[in-house]
Amino acid sequence: MSTRILIADDDPVVHESLGLYLDNEYYEHDSVYDGLEAERVAREKDYDLIVLDIMMPHKSGTEVCRDIRRISNVPIIMLTAKGEEIDRILGLELGADDYIVKPFSPREVVARIKAILRRMTEPKKNAAGQQISFPGLDINLDTYQVKVNGEIIPFTPKEVEILYLLASHKGQVMDREQILDKVWGYDYYGDRRTIDTHIKRIRQKIQVSEDTAYALITVYGVGYKFEVTQP
Structure with a gap:
């Protein structure tokens, strides 16, 4: 097609x-x-x-x-x-x-x-290892679908890719350059604050309450990381 x-x-x-x-x-x-x-x-x-x-x-x-x-x-x-x-x-x-x-x-x-x-x-060519789950959060990179507490939440493709990247490297700090390289996949000439904007939108969608079991954490001067805050 x-x-x-x-x-x-x-x-x-x-x-x-x-x-x-x-x-x-x-x-x-x-x-x-x-x-x-x-x-x-x-x-x-x-x-x-x-x-x-x-x-x-x-x-x-x-x-x-x-x-x-x-x-x-x-x-x-x-x-x-x-x-x-x-x-x-x-x-x-x-x-x-x-x-x-x-x-x-x-x-x-x-x-x-x-x-x-x-x-x-x-990602659709390789079904293995393209899904990841945490309490109350399911990320499927094969279908570009994210569920929060079992409910499908609208995400843009870039938001799914950023969230999957950080969640699949739980606890690891990634700077903006790393995220741009992994997600955009080409020489990016725009504003690096693009990443900040996407992170803000992702947080609004997944951190729905104070007792959410996970968080996107800003490491000031470095970048971002995904942490599970509750077992």
């Missing part, structure tokens, strides 16, 4: 340049030019990945990202103009997997698309 990608941007040049590179990789792709259309198409069709511009007519990319996340864990890469740091962080908090600053090289975008798709499919 062909890989299908949605490009949502109001700039025709983006569609033309990125489309050429996607064609070279034999990816199918659809183009939309405003936020409302992006959300409508994303609900009607199954995409393997969405490239979503933050600034679009009728509905912003951050709003579209938020609404898509309510129904789907499809990987989302957000496009943002240089200097819009608040928008970038907001996009990540709403569930985007990555962001790329304009102007960008279409080759870089395709490289990131390939890296995300590769990490989405590779």
Whole structure:
């Protein structure tokens, strides 16, 4: 089955340049030019990945990202103009997997698309050792599914991968560079605070009460670790 990608941007040049590179990789792709259309198409069709511009007519990319996340864990890469740091962080908090600053090289975008798709499919080729459980927490990297107290909680692919990485190295401190290398799997040129934003979202989803039996702990000046706080 062909890989299908949605490009949502109001700039025709983006569609033309990125489309050429996607064609070279034999990816199918659809183009939309405003936020409302992006959300409508994303609900009607199954995409393997969405490239979503933050600034679009009728509905912003951050709003579209938020609404898509309510129904789907499809990987989302957000496009943002240089200097819009608040928008970038907001996009990540709403569930985007990555962001790329304009102007960008279409080759870089395709490289990131390939890296995300590769990490989405590779774990499924090897069923062994891709699940881990703790009291009240089950992480399944094969299905990209997380259960908290038996309830399936919506997680983005990147959130699942970060949580699985830390939980599978229980008690081990991992710095941002290690997490970026293991989870993103390519040379990352964005803000390292991307990791902080993802960790914040993961905590909100798994640490649901004061007596939760596990925690994501910040080791200041170093990184993060997963600890089981109760036997």
